[in-house]
Each structure stands twice: as C-alpha cells, then as structure tokens.
Amino acid sequence: MDLWEIILFFWAPISRHIGYFKDLNNNVETLKRKTKKLKRKHDEIQAEVEDAIPVGKRQKALVENWLTEVRNTENQVDSIRLELALRRICTHHSSRYTLGKRVVEKLEDIKKLNKKLKVKGVFHEVAESSRHPRVLEKQTSLPRGQQSTSGRTLEEIWQCLNEEKNGIIGICGMGGIGKTTLMKEINNRCTKTRDFDVVIWITVSKDLNLGLIQEEIGNRLGMKFDGNEDKGDKLFARLKNLRYLLILDDLWDSFSLVQVGIPKPDKQNRCKIAITSRSVTVCNAMGADKSIKVRALTPEEAWNLFSERCGDVVLSSEIRPVAEDVAKECSGLPLAIKTVGRAMCGKDKKEVWRNALRALKGASPEVPGMEREVFLPLKLSYDCLENDRIKSCFLYCSLFPEDYHIPIDGLVRYWAMEEGFIENVNNLEEASNKGHDIIERIKDACLLEDWSQISKFVRMHDLLRDLAIWITSSSSMEGSKFLVKAGEGLVQPPEENMWRGVVRISLIRNKIEHLKISPACPNLISLFLNENYQLRTIHSNFFELMPKLQILDLSSTGIESLPMSLLQLVNLRVLILSSCRDLVEVPPLGELKELQILDLSYSGLKNFPQGIESLVKLKRLDISETSFTAIPYTMIYGLTSLEEVSMMDLKENVDGATFSEAVNMKRLRSLRISLSSLNGFIAHDMFHRWFSGLTSFLVDVNKRFFRQLSNKQISICECDKFPCGIEGLTKHAFSLDLYKSKGLTSLSKFQGDLKSLRKLRVSECSGVECFIDWREVGDGAFQCLQRLDLYHLPNLEKVFDGGAPPPLNTSLQNLRIIRVFNCEKLSSLFSSSMVEQLHQLEELEIIQCIQMKEIIEGDKLPHNSFPKLRILELDRLPELESIFSQRFMFISLEDMKVISCPKLKKLPLFSSSIHEIKGVIEGEREWWEGLEWEDEKAKSLYTRIYKAS
CATH class of the missing domain: 3.40.50.300 (P-loop containing nucleotide triphosphate hydrolases)
Incomplete structure (x- = not known):
C-alpha cells in the first residue's frame, strides 16, 4: 500500500469525525427537513390505516412496526433538537462533537426507514382482512310490515x-x-x-x-x-x-x-x-x-306470529277457535307466543288445545316451556325489585281482573293500610305519597304501565299478572298465598277448603249470588267481593272464622244487609260498601275499634250506622250521595282522627252554620262537601287557619258539583249575595266555578280573595256585564290564574275594561287558556293595550259569539304579541270581520280552526312551517275564494287544511 492509499485509509474516519463537529449546523437543518418529510409520510399511512380498520380490516404487522419506528425516531430527533437549543451558548468541543454524531446517526436511520417504504408490496396495501368486521350480523325474526x-x-x-x-x-x-x-x-x-x-x-x-x-x-x-x-x-x-x-x-x-x-x-x-x-x-x-x-303485539300480529310457529294445524276449523283463544292468553308477548306456539306445534287434538287454554287461564305452567322460558325470565324483574314491600305491592296488583283499570289511589290506600306502613308516617296523605312513589318504581321496572293517558289508573300485563298469581299460588315456595278468581264468571264461590291458609282472596267481578258458606280463614287479611252485582245474601256465620281480616270490599254488590258476624272482625281496618244501592241495614259498627276507612257512598242506607262515634281511629269517611234521613254532624265532627271526609250531594245538605263546626277537626286534610248555602260562614281567623291547613277540598254550594278540576275547588250555584267571610274559602282555592249567580255583575266586585286562583269558570251569570274593570281591582288579583272559561253570559259586553292594568300590575301574568262560548253581546275580546299582559297565552277559543266583530280592538299592537299562542279556534262567529285591523304574525301557532266565519276577509299570518300547522279551515267555497292573501305562498299553506262546508 502506497503512501496515498495509507493517507486515504486513515483520513476517511478522521474526516467523518471532523464532520460531526464542523458540519453540525448543516446536518441539523437537513435532519429537520427529512424528519418533516418522513412525518408527512407517516401521517398519510396512518390515515390509510384508520380508514381501513373500521371497515373490517386490520393493520399489517410490517406497517405497524414501521409506524412505531418512525414515532421513536421522531422522539429522538426532538430530544436532539431540545438538547441543541439548551446548549446554544455552549462552545465546548466535546458536546458539539457528541451532538453532531447523534445527528448523523439519525440521518442514517431516516435513510433506512425511507428505503423500507420502497420494498415491493409492503405499503401498497396498509391493511389486510380482519376477523373483526365492521358489523357482526345477528339472526333475528321480526313480525312483517313497517306498519306493525x-x-x-x-x-x-x-x-x-x-x-x-x-x-x-x-x-x-x-x-x-x-x-x-x-x-x-x-x-x-x-x-x-x-x-x-x-x-x-x-x-x-x-x-x-x-x-x-x-x-x-x-x-x-x-x-x-x-x-x-x-x-x-x-x-x-x-x-x-x-x-x-x-x-x-x-x-x-x-x-x-x-x-x-x-x-x-x-x-x-x-x-x-x-x-x-x-x-x-x-x-x-x-x-x-x-x-x-316497547309495546306488546296487537292481537292480529300476535296471531300471525303464533300461527307461524304452530304450523298448518291451526288452520283446522276445529282447532282454530281454541288456538285463537290460546294465542290471546299470550297477551302479545313475543316470548310467550313463541314458547306456547312451539309447544303446540303439530298438536291436532282439540282436547289438548283446550287443556292448554285452561292451564294458561289459570296461570299454570303446565304448557311445556312456560315455567322455564317465560315465568322464570319474567321473575328476574320481580326478584330485582328493591325490597319486599315493593314486591308485595306488585303481587297485590294481581288481585284485580285481567285488563282492569286499577285505581292508583285505591290500590295505594288499601295495600298501604294492610301493609301497616301507614303507621310510619304522620297521616293518610303522607302514606299515599309514599305509596305513589312505590307504584312509580314498579312502573320504572316495566312491571306496571299507565292506562292510556289516564294517570289515575294503571294496568298489569296479563302475563305479569299470571306471574304474580304463580308466585302466590300453592305451587310456589315463596311469599304469601293468594286465591285469585277475579273476572272468571263464577256463579258459586270457591270450595271452602280452597279458602284455608290463604292471605288474600279476590273474587272481584263475578256472578256470585249467594255466599252460603262459612269458611275457616285463620290467615286471611284481604277479601275482595266487589262487583258481584248479583250478590244478594251472605251467610250469618260467614265472617266468624276470619280473625285477622283487615280489608273487606263489598262495593257494587246487591247485598241488602250485613250479618252480625261482621262485628267479629275486630282487626278490620277498611270497610267498603260503596254503590251497594240495595243495602238497607248494617250492624252497629262501634265494635270495629280498628276501623280506619269507612266508605258508604252511593249506598241505599237510610239510617246512619249506629256506633260511629266509637270509631276513634277512623281516618277516612265517605258518605257522599247517600239518602240518610238524619246526619249526626256533631258526631262526625267529633271524630278527631278524621283526615279525609267526603259528604257530596247528600239528601240533607249541610248549611254554612253546620259546616262551621268542622273547625274542631284539627287533623282534617281533605274535605269534599256540598252546602245548601253560604250562610253562617265564620269570618274569624280561627276558621281561616283551619281551612288553610287543608291540602285538598271541594266545596259545592247548591249542588253544582262539577268534576274536580283541581285539588282545591269551590263551586257556587245560584248565589246572588256572597256573605262576608267567603274569602276564608276563596283565598285558598285553586279553582272557582260560579254558576247562575244573578247578583254577580263583575269579578272586580267579588268579595273573595282571588290571588291564588288558577282556574276560573263563570257561566250563566246573567248580571255579568264586564269580567274585570282594572279601575276596581288591586295589584295581582289574578296573578296565578292559568285558565279562564266564560260560558253563556248573555249580557257580557267587555271582558276587560278600564284600559290595561297599571304597568307594575302582575294580574293575568300566568294566563294560558281563554275559552269564550255563547256570549252574544260581546263585540271584541281585548283592547290592543291588554295584549302585552297576555304574553303567556297558549290557547284561545271563541265560539258562538254572534256579535263578535274583531278579536282585538285598537290600532297598534306591542312588538311580538302573543309569543306563545299555539292553538286558535274561531267557530260560528257570523259578524267577525278581523282578528286585528293591522297586519301581525302569530310566531308560535301550531293548531288553528276557523269555522263558519263568513265575514272574515283575512286569515292570520304565522311563521311556522306548514308541517307544524294542523287544524281545519271550514267555510263556503264562495267565502274561501273571496279571502284576501298576502301572497300565493300564504294561500297555498292554508289550502292544505281548507274544507268546504
């Protein structure tokens, strides 16, 4: 090796090491540029991966490794850059050399990563088929049809x-x-x-x-x-x-x-x-x-599913009628329909079908699969109820017949009384509140449901009722035993041996005529015999062997008398004899020392039962619609435990003086009473304080007796002079009904305190010429009023007079509904200055006011008038020419009826879309074609709800 080769051999590594020191700045810039470019490629591939994975693919292992290496390299480069920034002011040669070497190494790593990108086929597809698709399909079968x-x-x-x-x-x-x-x-x-x-x-x-x-x-x-x-x-x-x-x-x-x-x-x-x-x-x-x-299937849907499971056997003319009844017993529950349908598939003997029907009607799990596949899964919901008290209430509901409107108040009252938790609260109202809470918990568990929109009633699904009967039957190993034969059309009561050992018996709504038995019922607590309309006689010893009986309901039966053995029910708490029209005699009730609820309403009794004064624990007494020849009011008012009293529409009505004695009933919370007059009302503070303690009342003067609209209602009929002291009633009332009171000329002059009033109905009061004159009322006279009904007022000329209320007056600030019917002298409803007071108005109905020419009189309306008006009804107003003389818009209108208003030339404007408007426009074709429109769009919107008369 010559000298030059030797020099080159040693110079290469020397120059590389010198480069770490000398070329550091250039290499750092190169590293930044290449790292940035590599990151862009990383993000592109990562995005491809994220797009691919959710649609049933998985990331390739080589791609995952490459992405991981890139992220690690990026982290190391960031570390170098941070260290370089911290050492900018440092000129130490060794530090500069070390950083320079690391920079060159990272450049080599990036070069290798870029080289891997070029490997054939690896990054062409970043993901491959996965065992985890986007959606895993499931086997299912649903009743056909979108309208099901x-x-x-x-x-x-x-x-x-x-x-x-x-x-x-x-x-x-x-x-x-x-x-x-x-x-x-x-x-x-x-x-x-x-x-x-x-x-x-x-x-x-x-x-x-x-x-x-x-x-x-x-x-x-x-x-x-x-x-x-x-x-x-x-x-x-x-x-x-x-x-x-x-x-x-x-x-x-x-x-x-x-x-x-x-x-x-x-x-x-x-x-x-x-x-x-x-x-x-x-x-x-x-x-x-x-x-x-999720609701149950309709009968038609249930039958289609059932017949599909059973096969052609149900097409037989001999089998089909019984099969349809069997399907009905499944009550639209798909689980039961499928279970029973599978069990009955291929069964071509009508006797077998009839036996299945009997078993289903009796809540017996004889049908193969019913206990394991239906009752036990349903029982899980029962088992998960919070405590035994809630479970008890659920089971109690099975005492009523199938599809029965179960009255919540009655259910709560009797069950609470029997359970004894009424002792843990201060009064019947608190017990009722507690009971209602329990009912809501059962509903939340989907074991009870509201009966349509009637919130006062609930219903129990038939199969849940069967479950409850099964739990309480002799075949079950838990809970109290019931004997439930409600609504089964019985003519004779069950055999005596069936009564022994049970805790509750329900024979509601049967056709039993005579109770000729004397059953031994040592454990019986509740006995329901109500709605046996043909029941006439009860054996003299019938009640002798029922020592624990607490609830006895004989309402709506045809009994004429009660046997003396009734007095042996020393633990009886509830006795219901309501609507026993033929009942003329009862034993002296004073022996029933534990009695807390006594209902004699609508009974045929002529004489008040003896011994009532001894019922010191009596909390609720109802003698409404009775024909007692004499009523010992002093005796009733002396029952100091009474909390609820109802004396509506008695043959011998109470007058105000007699009623005033009720001031001594200090525990009273609910009162329903008919008075013959308002005379004798006590005006002193003691009476007011007593009345203010009532949480519910209905006071009906002169037998007007409307259905109760609120829990604090007064109804006064044919009272031309309102005595002093009436404010003791009206100041606490939520609803007031004035009917045929000729002496009434204006509510402004009514002596009662009306600040708490929420609903007011004035009808057939011929002396009323003006509803309110603002010059005669104080601030906030109707500040809580939500609904106003003015019916058949022949001399009413103005609803509101005296301009608008003063600026700070809070009257009518909560008024939501106005209904005016047959007020023949009324030419307009509001002045334009009154409109601002009605910013909460939601419903306005004006019907059959034959002289009504305009709804609002005046020439200027406040900005954004009637901002919440949703419903407008104008019906049979032959002289109506306009709603208001100037153009304005209802911004919240949803439902409108304009019927038989032949002189009305312009329909109101609204800002809602036509899809939100419902109702009807009805009139002669000639009237319709003569209407004036703002534009064709307005006309087209109304055309959809127009109907020619």
Whole structure:
C-alpha cells in the first residue's frame, strides 16, 4: 500500500469525525427537513390505516412496526433538537462533537426507514382482512310490515339514532317483549349503511362485570390488553377516533362510561349508545337522551306470529277457535307466543288445545316451556325489585281482573293500610305519597304501565299478572298465598277448603249470588267481593272464622244487609260498601275499634250506622250521595282522627252554620262537601287557619258539583249575595266555578280573595256585564290564574275594561287558556293595550259569539304579541270581520280552526312551517275564494287544511 492509499485509509474516519463537529449546523437543518418529510409520510399511512380498520380490516404487522419506528425516531430527533437549543451558548468541543454524531446517526436511520417504504408490496396495501368486521350480523325474526307495532317501534329507534340530539337511547319494556329482537334488526340494518365505523354488541345481563365489558369491546376491536396497562385508557384512545354504535343489551344496573373507557356520545363525535333494559331508572341513570317503550303485539300480529310457529294445524276449523283463544292468553308477548306456539306445534287434538287454554287461564305452567322460558325470565324483574314491600305491592296488583283499570289511589290506600306502613308516617296523605312513589318504581321496572293517558289508573300485563298469581299460588315456595278468581264468571264461590291458609282472596267481578258458606280463614287479611252485582245474601256465620281480616270490599254488590258476624272482625281496618244501592241495614259498627276507612257512598242506607262515634281511629269517611234521613254532624265532627271526609250531594245538605263546626277537626286534610248555602260562614281567623291547613277540598254550594278540576275547588250555584267571610274559602282555592249567580255583575266586585286562583269558570251569570274593570281591582288579583272559561253570559259586553292594568300590575301574568262560548253581546275580546299582559297565552277559543266583530280592538299592537299562542279556534262567529285591523304574525301557532266565519276577509299570518300547522279551515267555497292573501305562498299553506262546508 502506497503512501496515498495509507493517507486515504486513515483520513476517511478522521474526516467523518471532523464532520460531526464542523458540519453540525448543516446536518441539523437537513435532519429537520427529512424528519418533516418522513412525518408527512407517516401521517398519510396512518390515515390509510384508520380508514381501513373500521371497515373490517386490520393493520399489517410490517406497517405497524414501521409506524412505531418512525414515532421513536421522531422522539429522538426532538430530544436532539431540545438538547441543541439548551446548549446554544455552549462552545465546548466535546458536546458539539457528541451532538453532531447523534445527528448523523439519525440521518442514517431516516435513510433506512425511507428505503423500507420502497420494498415491493409492503405499503401498497396498509391493511389486510380482519376477523373483526365492521358489523357482526345477528339472526333475528321480526313480525312483517313497517306498519306493525314492532315495525313502528323499529323505525322510531332508527330515527332516534339518526337525530343529532340523541347520543344515548334507552329501549325499555318488560322481559320477553322483543327489545333484543328489535336491536338485532337495528344492528343488521347498519350493514347497509356507512353511518358507523364499527357496531359493537355487548350482552350485559344481570351480573354486571365491567372488566368483562372492557374485554368484549377490546376483542371486538381486535385489541389485546397487557396485564399491567389500564384497559379504560387504551379503550378510550381507540374509541375516540371511531364513530361507534355501542349496543348494551339487557342492562340491569347503571355504570360509569368513563370508568370503562367509553367516550360519551356527543354532537362532535356522532357516536351512539343504545341500551335495552327492563328498567326505565337504569336508562335514566345512564343519561339516556330519549327512552322508547316497547309495546306488546296487537292481537292480529300476535296471531300471525303464533300461527307461524304452530304450523298448518291451526288452520283446522276445529282447532282454530281454541288456538285463537290460546294465542290471546299470550297477551302479545313475543316470548310467550313463541314458547306456547312451539309447544303446540303439530298438536291436532282439540282436547289438548283446550287443556292448554285452561292451564294458561289459570296461570299454570303446565304448557311445556312456560315455567322455564317465560315465568322464570319474567321473575328476574320481580326478584330485582328493591325490597319486599315493593314486591308485595306488585303481587297485590294481581288481585284485580285481567285488563282492569286499577285505581292508583285505591290500590295505594288499601295495600298501604294492610301493609301497616301507614303507621310510619304522620297521616293518610303522607302514606299515599309514599305509596305513589312505590307504584312509580314498579312502573320504572316495566312491571306496571299507565292506562292510556289516564294517570289515575294503571294496568298489569296479563302475563305479569299470571306471574304474580304463580308466585302466590300453592305451587310456589315463596311469599304469601293468594286465591285469585277475579273476572272468571263464577256463579258459586270457591270450595271452602280452597279458602284455608290463604292471605288474600279476590273474587272481584263475578256472578256470585249467594255466599252460603262459612269458611275457616285463620290467615286471611284481604277479601275482595266487589262487583258481584248479583250478590244478594251472605251467610250469618260467614265472617266468624276470619280473625285477622283487615280489608273487606263489598262495593257494587246487591247485598241488602250485613250479618252480625261482621262485628267479629275486630282487626278490620277498611270497610267498603260503596254503590251497594240495595243495602238497607248494617250492624252497629262501634265494635270495629280498628276501623280506619269507612266508605258508604252511593249506598241505599237510610239510617246512619249506629256506633260511629266509637270509631276513634277512623281516618277516612265517605258518605257522599247517600239518602240518610238524619246526619249526626256533631258526631262526625267529633271524630278527631278524621283526615279525609267526603259528604257530596247528600239528601240533607249541610248549611254554612253546620259546616262551621268542622273547625274542631284539627287533623282534617281533605274535605269534599256540598252546602245548601253560604250562610253562617265564620269570618274569624280561627276558621281561616283551619281551612288553610287543608291540602285538598271541594266545596259545592247548591249542588253544582262539577268534576274536580283541581285539588282545591269551590263551586257556587245560584248565589246572588256572597256573605262576608267567603274569602276564608276563596283565598285558598285553586279553582272557582260560579254558576247562575244573578247578583254577580263583575269579578272586580267579588268579595273573595282571588290571588291564588288558577282556574276560573263563570257561566250563566246573567248580571255579568264586564269580567274585570282594572279601575276596581288591586295589584295581582289574578296573578296565578292559568285558565279562564266564560260560558253563556248573555249580557257580557267587555271582558276587560278600564284600559290595561297599571304597568307594575302582575294580574293575568300566568294566563294560558281563554275559552269564550255563547256570549252574544260581546263585540271584541281585548283592547290592543291588554295584549302585552297576555304574553303567556297558549290557547284561545271563541265560539258562538254572534256579535263578535274583531278579536282585538285598537290600532297598534306591542312588538311580538302573543309569543306563545299555539292553538286558535274561531267557530260560528257570523259578524267577525278581523282578528286585528293591522297586519301581525302569530310566531308560535301550531293548531288553528276557523269555522263558519263568513265575514272574515283575512286569515292570520304565522311563521311556522306548514308541517307544524294542523287544524281545519271550514267555510263556503264562495267565502274561501273571496279571502284576501298576502301572497300565493300564504294561500297555498292554508289550502292544505281548507274544507268546504
């Protein structure tokens, strides 16, 4: 080797080391540039990976390794740059040399990473097929047709999932109603859309295990967890980059999404969570934005599903009638329909079908599969009720017949009295509140439901009733034993041996005519014989062997008398004889020392029962609509434990003087009473204080007796002079009804205190010429008034007079509904200056006012008049020419009726879209064609609801 070669051999490494020191600045700039370029490539590939994974693919291992190496290199480069920045002022040669060497090494690493990108085929496809597709389809069968109950519910769920405002949706209903089936359909529908990156189905079931939920979500996403890492953090990091639909099926308890690692759905991430549960409470606790109740199938849908499961055997003319009855006994519950249908498939003997029908009617699990596949799954909901008291209330509901309107007040009152928890509260009202709370908890568990829109009644699904009867039957090993034969058409009572040992017996709504037995019932607490309309006689010894009986209901029976053995019921707390029209005689009731509720309303008794004064524990007495020839009011008012008294529409009405003696009933909280007059009202403070303590009252003067509109109502009929002291009543009333009171000329002059009034009805008061004259009323006279009804007032010329209320007056600030009917002298309703007072008005109805020419008189309206008016009805107003002389707009109008207003030339404007407007415009074709329009658009909007008369 010559000298030059030797020099080159040693110079190369020397020059490289010199370069670490000398070329540091240039190499740093090069490193920055190449690192930036590498990061762009990293982000492009990462984006490809993220796009590919949610559609059922997984990241290639080589790609994952490359991305990891790039991130590590970026971190090391950042460390070099930070160290370089910290040592800028340092000129130490060794430090500069070390940094320079590290920079060159990182340049070599980047060169190698770029070289890997060029390897053939590795990065052409960054992901490959995965075992974790975007949606896992599920087997399901749903009743056909979008118009079916299931079809409508399915569409409602799908629509909710597509509404931005709904992040978490709850699907509630009793066990076996079809919640899971519906969500399987939703899951499968997601295969046809690209709405979600991934759909995750988790079956939670009764035993909540958060770790297992995390594992299942991780498996669904193709993730693996190391033993030491936080699963929640790792799941969150993955899910936050996905638009997911998480279906939590059969959830029994709420849990924290944060704890599991599930990002909460919101408008930004557009994720959704759908929960199926038997408990509304669970859905609410999970933060559901919307809860959907799954209903039972209709009879037609139930039959279609049942016949599909049974096969052609049900087409037989001999089998079909019985098969239809069997299907009805399944009460629209898909789980029961499928179970019974499978059990009856191929059975071609009508005797077998009749035996199945008998078993189903008797809540017997004889039909194969019923106990294991229907009763036991349903019983899980019962087992999960919070405590034995709530379970007891649920079981109590089975005492009523199928499809019975169960009155909540009655249910709560009798069950609470029997359970004895009334002793743990101060009064009947508190016991009722407590009972209502328990009913709500049972409803939240989907074991009871409201009866339509009538909030005072609930109903029990037939199969849940069968479950309760099964639990309380002799075949069950738990709970009290019931004998339930309600609504079964019995002509004779059950055999005496069936009565022994049971705690509650219900024979409601049968056709029993005579009780000729004397059963031994040592444990019997409740006996319901009501609605046996043909029941005439009861054996003289019938009650002798019922020492523990506490509840006895004989209402709506035809009994004429009660046997003396009734007096042996020394533990009786509740006796109901309501609507026993033929009842003429009862034993002296003074022996029933424990009696707390006595209902004699609508009975045929002529004489007041003897011994009432001895019932010192009596809390509730109802003698409404009775025909007692004499009523010992002093005796009644002397029962100091009374909390609720009802004396409506008695043959012998109470006058004001007699009523005033009630001031001594210091525990009284609820009073319903008819008075013959207002005379004798006490005006002193003691009376006022007593009356203010009532939480509910209905005072009816002269037998007007409207249905109760509020829990504090006064109805006064044909009273021309209102005595002093009436403010003791009216100052506490929420509803006031004045009927045929000729001496009334204006409410401004009414002596009563009306500041608490919420509803006011004035009808057939011929002396009323003006409802309110603002010059005669004080501030806030009607500040709580929400509804005003003015009916049949022939001389009413003005509703409001004296201009508008003073600026600071708070009267009418809460008025929401005005209804005016048949006020023939009324030419207008409001002055324009009054409109500002009515900013809460939501409904306005004017009907059959034959001289009404305009609704609002004047020439200028406040800005944004009637901002909340939703409903406007103008009906049979032959002289009506305009609503208001100037153009203005109803900004919240939703429902409008204009009927038979032939002189009206312009219909009101509204700003809502036509899809939000409903109602009807009705009139002659000639009138319609003569209407004046702002533009063709307005006309086209109204054309949709026009109907020619």
